[in-house]
Amino acid sequence: MENQKTIGIPRGMSFYNNYPFYYGFFTDLGIKIVLSDMTTKQTMSAGSSLVVTETCLPIKVYIGHVLNLLDKGIDKIFVPSIQSIAPKIYNCSKIRGLPDLVRNVVKQDFTLIEATLDKSEKNQGLYEFLSEIASQFGINDMEKVKKASKAGWRCYNNFQIMSKSGMSYKKALNYALQGKVFIESSDKEFPISVALISHGYNIFDERTSMKIFDKLEDMDVKVYSSLQLSTEQMADGISALGQDMYWANEYEMTGAAGHYLKDSKIDGIITLTAFGCGPDSLMIEHIIRKAKSYNKPLLNLTIDEQTGEAGFITRLEAFVDMLFRKKRANIINKIDINNEYIPNTNYIETKK
Numbered sequence: 001m002e003n004q005k006t007i008g009i010p011r012g013m014s015f016y017n018n019y020p021f022y023y024g025f026f027t028d029l030g031i032k033i034v035l036s037d038m039t040t041k042q043t044m045s046a047g048s049s050l051v052v053t054e055t056c057l058p059i060k061v062y063i064g065h066v067l068n069l070l071d072k073g074i075d076k077i078f079v080p081s082i083q084s085i086a087p088k089i090y091n092c093s094k095i096r097g098l099p100d101l102v103r104n105v106v107k108q109d110f111t112l113i114e115a116t117l118d119k120s121e122k123n124q125g126l127y128e129f130l131s132e133i134a135s136q137f138g139i140n141d142m143e144k145v146k147k148a149s150k151a152g153w154r155c156y157n158n159f160q161i162m163s164k165s166g167m168s169y170k171k172a173l174n175y176a177l178q179g180k181v182f183i184e185s186s187d188k189e190f191p192i193s194v195a196l197i198s199h200g201y202n203i204f205d206e207r208t209s210m211k212i213f214d215k216l217e218d219m220d221v222k223v224y225s226s227l228q229l230s231t232e233q234m235a236d237g238i239s240a241l242g243q244d245m246y247w248a249n250e251y252e253m254t255g256a257a258g259h260y261l262k263d264s265k266i267d268g269i270i271t272l273t274a275f276g277c278g279p280d281s282l283m284i285e286h287i288i289r290k291a292k293s294y295n296k297p298l299l300n301l302t303i304d305e306q307t308g309e310a311g312f313i314t315r316l317e318a319f320v321d322m323l324f325r326k327k328r329a330n331i332i333n334k335i336d337i338n339n340e341y342i343p344n345t346n347y348i349e350t351k352k
């Protein structure tokens, strides 16, 4: 269809948490989605070349994805400005100013499909955000927007149900986009469990995270993330750490950490943060201090475009090895050594 409306969506930032919603919404409106390709080294270096060095990795990756869509000939690119998701709950300045940032560094001829979601200063609702997007495609019928919004929520909720059942991010996303819902139950037992604390755009991008889920599973480690938690559990986690919510992504960081620190099945915490992230440096500092008081081992990994895979694996292996030794020591200490143990030496004595 030559006249079909098309929108390009960069695989970065809010894509990782919100794509099921965007998919349902745009598809219902009859707008075809073109995604940028998976992140590669080239995506990172292309994005990095346009911004100052101090910029955090996820933003560099995002710019790389915008460039990739332009290379594919897509001239309408969705770059939302998600300012505030609830009264007095804000995103970091880079997320808030994403359309301006893209406009200023990508000097090519294209249309930014931008819309602002601001539940604080502007007290905007989701429908205002969605109708701002739809109007840029000439769709001004509010009933159509509401219907598309429902389709978006349906897809998003299916994704959430499957993720909470413990299904991997990739599988849950694939099924949700096909309109399917499966509940996965795995019989596989893992001797060690860790909670991976980070933003969706850091851990579900396989290049940025260096496939950390697969690497840990290969080491016999079960990995939990914020995706398995409800908003209420994460809100409790924030209170458990004695924090007030300020950052929009505090749920997946402080909230998930607070929940898993209290969870006895979790043997250790891994935090993954991007070099140069202001909000994370504050949140991680707090999580590290609390982990000490809960006596939970914590590994903090910082990533940037220079992070090498070999060093990354070594640190993961050393941490997992320590968790195994700690668990073994705990089990041995629980054995009652006061019971008299008389070794049976008969076999040794009669052997010759």
Ligand code: SF4
Pocket: 056, 057, 058, 059, 092, 093, 094, 095, 199, 274, 276, 277, 278, 279, 280
């Ligand atoms: S929260 Fe941190 S990692 Fe995310 S965009 Fe802001 S500065 Fe970058």
